[in-house]
Amino acid sequence: MYLALGLLGLTLAAGIFYKVSAGRGRSIQKSEVIDLSRIGAHKNGSPVSKPGKSATLLLFSTEYCGQCPGVRRSLTQIEKGSAGVLQAEVDLTDRLDLAARFNISQTPTVFILNALGELTFRVSGVPKQGLIQQELTKLGIK
Amino acid sequence: MSAELIDPRGPRFGAAITSALSLAAFGIAVSAPEGFSAAYPLIVLLAVLFSWSVFSPKTHPYGLVFKKLVRPRLSAPSELEDSRPPQFAQKVGLGFALLGLVGFWFAPVLVAVSAGFIFFAAFLNAFFNFCLGCQMYLGLKRFGIVS
Numbered sequence A: 001m002y003l004a005l006g007l008l009g010l011t012l013a014a015g016i017f018y019k020v021s022a023g024r025g026r027s028i029q030k031s032e033v034i035d036l037s038r039i040g041a042h043k044n045g046s047p048v049s050k051p052g053k054s055a056t057l058l059l060f061s062t063e064y065c066g067q068c069p070g071v072r073r074s075l076t077q078i079e080k081g082s083a084g085v086l087q088a089e090v091d092l093t094d095r096l097d098l099a100a101r102f103n104i105s106q107t108p109t110v111f112i113l114n115a116l117g118e119l120t121f122r123v124s125g126v127p128k129q130g131l132i133q134q135e136l137t138k139l140g141i142k
Numbered sequence B: 001m002s003a004e005l006i007d008p009r010g011p012r013f014g015a016a017i018t019s020a021l022s023l024a025a026f027g028i029a030v031s032a033p034e035g036f037s038a039a040y041p042l043i044v045l046l047a048v049l050f051s052w053s054v055f056s057p058k059t060h061p062y063g064l065v066f067k068k069l070v071r072p073r074l075s076a077p078s079e080l081e082d083s084r085p086p087q088f089a090q091k092v093g094l095g096f097a098l099l100g101l102v103g104f105w106f107a108p109v110l111v112a113v114s115a116g117f118i119f120f121a122a123f124l125n126a127f128f129n130f131c132l133g134c135q136m137y138l139g140l141k142r143f144g145i146v147s
Helices: A003-021 A067-081 A096-101 A130-138 B009-031 B039-055 B061-075 B084-105 B109-128 B130-142
Strands: A053-060 A085-089 A110-114 A121-125
Touching: A003 B084, A053 B039, A096 A130, A096 B061, A096 B130, A110 A130, A110 B009, A121 A130, A130 B109, B009 B039, B009 B061, B009 B084, B009 B109, B039 B061, B039 B084, B084 B109, B084 B130, B109 B130
Parallel strands: A053 A085
Antiparallel strands: A053 A110, A110 A121
């Protein structure tokens, strides 16, 4: 009985921890330039080679990712609303080498690249409401 | 493979029932750790339900109950979801249920372990909309645990 209550409590704690911590993201200090064509980034089926003029929102998905379509939609909306922002996507289903290289263990994962194509911010899980917009503002994009 | 789109609340409804069944199985299994208990038929039932959703999701009783009784009382879904992630999660659930079945003969502690894991994953799915199996898919693949 106590063990069952303990399990229930543990599961509740894990769920609350997930709700609070998921999608917060972190800034990357020592950043690297990400070569979009080498990692097979695409947009609506056509390959993307150059980063956006002011920033790039890079979504990593897999074919099993249930929450990726929703994130894709919200990133596309941000792209439409801000000048020079490009949204692109990488499907990791057959590119596990990339998952290992960028240390991605869950999808969706979103990378924000600055105008030079350098990784400046990354989020694992569905980004919290307004987070991406806020980070773009930090890069000086309205 | 063409992706089928489903109402995401369907799998969550099923997960709520699964979590109730597996919590009962866990509670019984830990209070009667040796020999046969009511946890055994519950694990068998869970294994049957998971196999059912892996092999014939369209005829699954959870889905039919959801469609007949629950869905008409809800508003239209805000978005539809790919059916493959929850399908993958059902396979993970089946794997754990099979682990519990093995436990009947070899190590009764596995019955409680299996029910505990199933509860943990199903409860997070039902009440926090967090699909553990779907989230872990990439991680498991990276370490070569699933192909």
